[in-house]
Amino acid sequence: MSVRVRFAPSPTGSLHVGNARTxxxxxxxxxxxGGGLILRIEDTDRERSRPEWEAAILEDLRxxxxxxxxxxxxxxxxxxxxxxxxxxAYQAAVDRLMGxxxxxxxxxxxxxxxxxxxxxxxxGLPPRYDGRCRSLPAEEVRQRRGAGEASAVRFVxxxxxxxxxxxxxxxxxxxxxxxxxxxxxxxDGSPSYNLAAALDDCRMGITLVIRGDDHLANTPRQMAxxxxxxxxxxxxxxxxxxxxxxxAPLSKRHGxxxxxxxxxxxxxxxxxxxxxxxxxxxxxAGRDEVMDLPTLSGLFTLDxxxxxxxxxxxxxxAWFNRQHLRRLPTGQLLAFMEPADDLTERAARLLHKEVDxxxxxxxxxxxxxxxxxxESLDLPATAESxxxxxxxxxxxxxxxxxxxxxxxxxxxxxxxLAPDGRRVLMRAARLALIGKPDGPPVATLxxxxxxxxxxxxxxxxxxxCVAP
RNA sequence: GACCCCGUCGUCUAGCCUGGCCAAGGACGCGACCCUUUCAAGGUCGAGAUCGCGGGUUCGAAUCCCGCCGGGGUCACCA
Numbered sequence: 115m116s117v118r119v120r121f122a123p124s125p126t127g128s129l130h131v132g133n134a135r136t137x138x139x140x141x142x143x144x145x146x147x148g149g150g151l152i153l154r155i156e157d158t159d160r161e162r163s164r165p166e167w168e169a170a171i172l173e174d175l176r177x178x179x180x181x182x183x184x185x186x187x188x189x190x191x192x193x194x195x196x197x198x199x200x201x202x203a204y205q206a207a208v209d210r211l212m213g214x215x216x217x218x219x220x221x222x223x224x225x226x227x228x229x230x231x232x233x234x235x236x237x238g239l240p241p242r243y244d245g246r247c248r249s250l251p252a253e254e255v256r257q258r259r260g261a262g263e264a265s266a267v268r269f270v271x272x273x274x275x276x277x278x279x280x281x282x283x284x285x286x287x288x289x290x291x292x293x294x295x296x297x298x299x300x301x302d303g304s305p306s307y308n309l310a311a312a313l314d315d316c317r318m319g320i321t322l323v324i325r326g327d328d329h330l331a332n333t334p335r336q337m338a339x340x341x342x343x344x345x346x347x348x349x350x351x352x353x354x355x356x357x358x359x360x361x362a363p364l365s366k367r368h369g370x371x372x373x374x375x376x377x378x379x380x381x382x383x384x385x386x387x388x389x390x391x392x393x394x395x396x397x398x399a400g401r402d403e404v405m406d407l408p409t410l411s412g413l414f415t416l417d418x419x420x421x422x423x424x425x426x427x428x429x430x431x432a433w434f435n436r437q438h439l440r441r442l443p444t445g446q447l448l449a450f451m452e453p454a455d456d457l458t459e460r461a462a463r464l465l466h467k468e469v470d471x472x473x474x475x476x477x478x479x480x481x482x483x484x485x486x487x488x489e490s491l492d493l494p495a496t497a498e499s500x501x502x503x504x505x506x507x508x509x510x511x512x513x514x515x516x517x518x519x520x521x522x523x524x525x526x527x528x529x530x531l532a533p534d535g536r537r538v539l540m541r542a543a544r545l546a547l548i549g550k551p552d553g554p555p556v557a558t559l560x561x562x563x564x565x566x567x568x569x570x571x572x573x574x575x576x577x578x579c580v581a582p
Numbered sequence: 583g584a585c586c587c588c589g590u591c592g593u594c595u596a597g598c599c600u601g602g603c604c605a606a607g608g609a610c611g612c613g614a615c616c617c618u619u620u621c622a623a624g625g626u627c628g629a630g631a632u633c634g635c636g637g638g639u640u641c642g643a644a645u646c647c648c649g650c651c652g653g654g655g656u657c658a659c660c661a
Binding site: 124158220223224234238264283289292293296297299329330354362363396424431436541544551553555 | 587618624653654660
């Protein structure tokens, strides 16, 4: 049987880095085994699901370079791929279970359930549903339903032992008797997560479910449900969660947690993917850690997935991003930059190896482009003569068509200066050209700015010298 | 509270299954130095982990066994 895995986000927000990593591992596994990746939208929560979020998630996945073989946008034989469009299937399954005595109506109101929960908690008992509606007489059930009383449908949890053969955690045993009769159908007729997920995984022919650790405790419920429906559940692999720096699950207060935020911060998809792949998975010993998607998929195996949670480290992500930024061909780099003029091209070509992100590069270019403010230049007393020499060199050595020309102009300006004098010249020049003492080498700046602009800025700075 | 998972440098991890090659290797970060007209980048070197703790098995344990502690997940008519 060929491999089929799935990524099943719920469209209640934009794509989180944790979910992005789950999607990545699924993609990697599918690619590695020549199998299919199915994208399924878990939109059974009518309150919180929004089409905009679905679109955003799809866009983020594409941006990361993770393509799927079947999904709501591309279709496929196992569709529809939105759970909101599969309601009849859930209803039919529940009817069958009902007919076989494996499910029952529950009339407990949310308030009553909450009270029951609190009560059990207070008595030191596990806060699970006690199954009180399971033994309601058939006649009473008929009457109350007939009277229009709201009811949910619950699954009769078998009291058997359930063993999960997890591909990353190993063998994990649960007792059905520790689990309660969970809800299959809500009072409004919509399916619960456990019903929808378990049924779809079986009906869509998923062979292996790769998902976050937070679903591990749901697994025995879903397996029991699949079996009650007469199907063999898929295999499972549970990925450790990603935490924030304080060990708590990653959330907004840890900074950028969504893919979109990282993209906006100038992170490249290659950088994010590389970093995420190494959060919880490690390549075979001795491998260079900087890798692209094809390399990653060639190397990926579940037995090298870590079992313990990892902390998200923005510094390490920044480093991986820089590695990919350095390797990015100038043509691709320029596609992100604007305006598309000579200055941008020269600057991008020269500076992209020094920055961590696209926004840092954009900022660096913008800083060079913007005219320094005369008042804030703060030129030292010795600056004037230095700048005069630089202006002279710019005039005498007029040609500025390469970095070498810039080098020559500088050499000319500094030709009879001692090291200290050179230092003063360079500092004054950088101040005059970009308004701050730090930044790229002066020769680089000259070449990026071009002869005209450079001359003009030096002259402006000179004006500032005579009228302090 | 019950059930389940996890616990190696500050961080990501290798090693654990198949004990000795590990007085624990790599990467990020950090420090120093080199390069250098500045800041970065880059290069070199370095500091950094009694392998959560305590027992046990063994000639020998990060690796096997038991207990404990700590963190996390689930126990929703959320997913």
